[in-house]
Amino acid sequence: MRAHFSFSFLVKGIFSFSFLCLGFSAQAQQPTLIDNIVAKVGSHIILRSELEFQHSNALSQGYQSPQLRCDILKSLVQNKLLLARAEMDSVIVEESMVTGELENRLSTFISQIGSEERLEEYFNKPMNEIRSDLRRSIKEQMTLQRMEREIAGKIAVTPKEVQTYFNSIPKDSLPYYSTEVEVGQIVKISQIGNAQKQAAREQLEEIRRRIVAGEDFAKLAMQYSQDPGSGAAGGELGMLKKTDLIPEYVAAAFKLKPGEISPVIESMYGYHIIQLIEKRGEEFNSRHILIKPATGQADVALTTQQLDSIRTLIMKDTLTFAKAAKDFSDDRSTKGNGGMITLPNSPTTYIPVDKLDPSIFFVLDTLQVGSISKPLPYRTEDGKEALRILYLKSKNPPHQANLKDDYQKIAAAALNNKRNKAIAAWFEKNKDTVFVDVVQEFQACNLEN
Template sequence: MHNQPITTPRVFCVVAAIIVCMMSAFQATAQAPVQRHVDGIIAKIDNQIVLKSELEFSYLQYLAQAKLQPNEELKCEIFKSLVQDKLLLARAAIDSVTVEESQVTGELNRRIDYLSSQVGGVERLEQYYNKSIRQLKEELRKTIQDQLVMQKMQETIAGKVRVTPKEVAAYYNRIPQDSLPYFSSEVEIGQIVKYAEVSKQQKQEARQQLEELRKRIMAGEDFATLAKQYSQDPGSAAAGGELGFFKKKELVPEYEAAALRLEPGGISGIVESQFGFHLIQLIERKGQEFNTRHILIKPATATVNIQEAIAELDSIRSLIVNDSITFAKAAKDFSDDFATKDNGGMMASRAGTTYIPMDQVDPSIFFVIDTMQVDEISKPLPFTTADGKEAVRIIMLKGKSTPHQANLEDDYPKIAAAALNDKKSKAVDEWFRKNIDTVFIDIDPEYQDCKALQVTQ
């Protein structure tokens, strides 16, 4: 059974829905040839536009996710949200509201990493969309930049909005009893992860393999051909190792520093980074951007060292059980998983919260937590990460709910979040009403009768 939303969310990508919106952007790109016959500009907001295909895709996507029947009033609401999004971007341009390229790159990498982990690794993600990671990043960069700018604008408009317990209760009491959502069983799960360390011998073997390839290239063999044959970077190997143009601070520091020391056509020595060992060739510099190709060799998986990771996690578990350290502090200090260590070790659901519906729980730990008591910590559990690393983790079951209809006692944080979003939405709507005349807006006649849109005109 799927959880139902307490309120209808805005269509633009807010923080809680950012991954879903990203997946939608991938799918919209993949479906673009199918949509061309319905395309056309249906709204202009200064230099921003809303396409008919954009509205149709968002509308159908929402119907599918919410399991709703076609509804013209809902379609109008979605159109209004798209227009409001473009107004945010138009006002951001006027007010010089921008985000750093490094922030865009970091957010893009985080989302790609998350999606890769959800589908079983980078290779499966590329196979699913039939595109390289480089292509996916290039296509999504502008979308993510716009999302971050909109997020910054919304924070400026409604960032200081708060709700009191009285307002939360009033919001809950306004929801008809027969409209309250029914929540399936959810869990809160924490993890502390240790990767099996790569031995010096395994590192030396990877480095030696690259040294041999470098000798072959210096002797006249083609770099791109050898990259296709030997590189272990699934995102670039098929393209002869070519990464495309990047700006400074968009690649890991070790790689960038070695690449920028080269002249076009030059070959680096062996460069070690968090991804493994690289052999780099600088292809071209263009202003502040540079294009390289590389051969990546990863040290062999350190299966023989898995016992060391198990022993370390056993010791950490004992400290937590004996109240010598909290689980959250142990996660921050010792976990190798960057996605969870700064969040007290807590895993996140697809919606970005720590409450995970049981049907979204990783199958590899489903049966483990199903037999655990709340606050219990598992013994170390070996597993393989989405990118193929051998690792071990301990799991803590922080909380578990039974299926129930939403109520203030059990679901206060969710209802409070919904009440806060509602209040922020009203603050944003008020901002729109005050700023609607500050930009040029032209709506296609077919959509001018949309009642939802009239509140912003």
């Protein structure tokens, strides 16, 4: 059966937190190849390495088709066309949103791989180049998502359309689902005590005194800064706009003259000292040293007590888990979803047990449906110490897909199918508004159909 690749497939692949799915990492840990351009779409190009990376990634996910490269190339062309039209139509993604996603993504990657040094080794690039490549990739991804919403964001499906879509699937092609669970969490980040804050501030004050006395800011940043993105680059962030950084940082930096050092300032990330390198209108380049206060044992004990109290209220039916998650959880990705953990890009709250994080899997193995674990140690994606309680909401045995048990998944598939058709129609309507040129080797892909 021919695989169908869409714009949505590529966006989902790129947004995966797996190191094999970073949009800019196609040549990480691979032999150097002679690269060339396989297609031009307006001012945008598609490299052979990009096509081959997506092809390898698709194969690793089980996609098989004689036309696989052509299907992927068509999706890449669609993506570049969307980017070109976004420029023409002035569809803009705010730089502050890009910066926020960049910092979150970098923290996650470094946490996954273990250190900045290992990340640099993996990509065979210094940290500042990784940051630059990732920023460009994230901005493209967010622009593609915004364009997709412009085209198909208001499309919905009715229950009748869901049923029609389900009935159109041959019975022998219906997927078979393994055991699945619904799992919720309430996360509490361990609060930092005054003693830990004071210790962090004093450490940074001492570093500042050393710089003022003549030591090199960049060397001390490499030695002490706890910013995973800039520390290895001597604390330097590169030319950025005011909107790219948090207000406290910008306010302090714009009070400085080039070469001057700020006093210690506090932000949501910890304590900083800043050195202004260059300022051009609303853009500036600076370096900084970040010190994060440590979490003390007493603070962990207090957080444990808070979660124990919340757990008791839920177990006594005084409070629902969803309401408790909304009111008390510090995890922004789940608190608005009743505390339920979901897989990236999943349309449902059900998670196959073989996809569970091992730390969750072994806890759930001790829980009955409807029960809640005691507080467990947890580290957030940005590296903060925390505790959480886990809730086993439901557990589905292995079964073949059906409307009763899998309505959410089938509805999502029907919606995705309808949106893909809308995007394909948009592509057909707009493909002649941007110049598209494909090398002779791939002319047989017949991208115009």
